[in-house]
Amino acid sequence: MSAQPLKKLKKPRKIWLDTDAGIDDAQALMLLLSAADVEIVGISCVVGNVSVDKVTKNVSRILEACGRSELPLYIGASENLLGTPVECDFHGEDGLGDAGTCEPSAGTVVPIPGPAAMHLVQAVNEAPQEIAVVAIGPLTNLALACRLDSNFATRVGSVFVMGGAETGKGNISITGEYNFYFDPEAAKICLSCFSMMTLVTWECALQHEFSWQRVDEWCAKPSLRAQFMQGIIAKWSASAQTNNEAFVPCDPLLAAVAIDPTLIQESKTVHMLVELQGLHTRGQSVIDWLSSKKKPPNVKMVTRVDIERFCHMMNRSTDD
Known part of the structure; x- marks a missing residue:
């Protein structure tokens, strides 16, 4: 009998x-860390939810909690x-729900010297078309990378961004979603440099809200990851449930x-811009529905996600 060829591993x-390390950033990182592939x-x-020094410590704490x-x-x-300056208190003074007693609290991972944007450019140049950049904070680092290397945007494999608001319904200003509002110039650079970004907007997040009881299930485990998540969401959860949010x-x-990406059940491809000048609309994401600019779509805007599969992934993220 001839030997069977080995199955090629994926x-x-x-x-x-790229993160500004608030509470939901921590959940996102834990989700990525739990993904087998x-x-x-x-x-x-x-910088974003808190200063970049606090962000760095927060990421270090999350990595330590997840081993x-x-x-x-x-x-x-x-x-x-x-x-x-842009004021923000979404996630407490430390960015992680002021959970100072939540272990581990030290945050001792030593960052690699040198500007992050420079390292990002280097990583993409060493593996062109292979790296997916996932941005869950203001887009400042990505914009700097685009300016450091004019070929950066074309060498990135794919770009996923949490930001913008389809209808102009803001969460930090009247019309501004926080990540775009914090650095609209950076958002504009990224929207003009990347040929296509997959975008989860503020409205998309709102359309997929669910009860805190499901979140409690992710935290009701003896694992260190679950206990860490429970610690950082405690104040947020208590406040939200008191206000029936x-x-x-x-x-x-x-x-x-x-x-x-197969979690995406519905999406729209559109051309998106960012307003820089408006007194009440600076940082607003604007969609050219009429194609008046005659430019090709630059955003795949997610509108519906398989929420049951998402919850299964989140539950798995707090396993040991």
């Missing part, structure tokens, strides 16, 4: 995560492109789609 999906090639920190301290961590932009999956929903 190559892991290479992902670079994902290789995280780098994690870059960007993945060996992953490469980089410090990115400490301010948006114009250097203008559902759980809105922003960053983890984007991470799930990046891990497995």
Whole structure:
């Protein structure tokens, strides 16, 4: 009998995560860390929910809680492109729900020296078309990478972004979704440089909200990951349930789609711009529904995701 050929193993999906490390960023990172067919090639920190120093410590804490301290961590932009301050208290003073007693609290992973954008460019140049960049914070680091290397955007395999608002319904200003509003110049650069971005908007996240009881299931385990997630969401969960607010999956929903794009059940391809000047509309994402700019679509805007599969993935993320 002739020997049977060995089955070819599926190559892991290479992902670079760019994050401002709030609570839902932590959930997104834990989701990526639990995916069997994902290789995280780098994690870059960007100012957003909190200062970039706090973001770096938060990512370090998450990696330690998940037993993945060996992953490469980089410090990115400490301010948006114009250097203008933006106030935010979505996730507490430390960015992780002020869960100072939640172990591990040290955050001792040492970042690799050098600007994150530079390392991102280098990683993409070493593996052209192979890396999916997943951005769940302001797009400052990605914009800087585009400016550092004019070939960067064409060498990235794919780009997944949590940001923007389809209808102009804001969550930080009247019309601005936080990630775009924090650095609209960076969002504009990315929308003009990348030929296509897969986007989970604020409305998409709202359309997939569900009860906190499901979140409690992810945390009701003896594992360190579950206990860590329970610690960082405690204040958020208590406040939301007191106000009868559902759980809105922003960053983890984007991470799930990046891990497995077949989760997307409905989407729209559109040309998107960002308003930079308006008194009340700066940072607003604007869709050219009438093709008045006569430009090709640059965004695949996710509108419906398989929420049951997403919840299964989230439940798995808190296993040991």
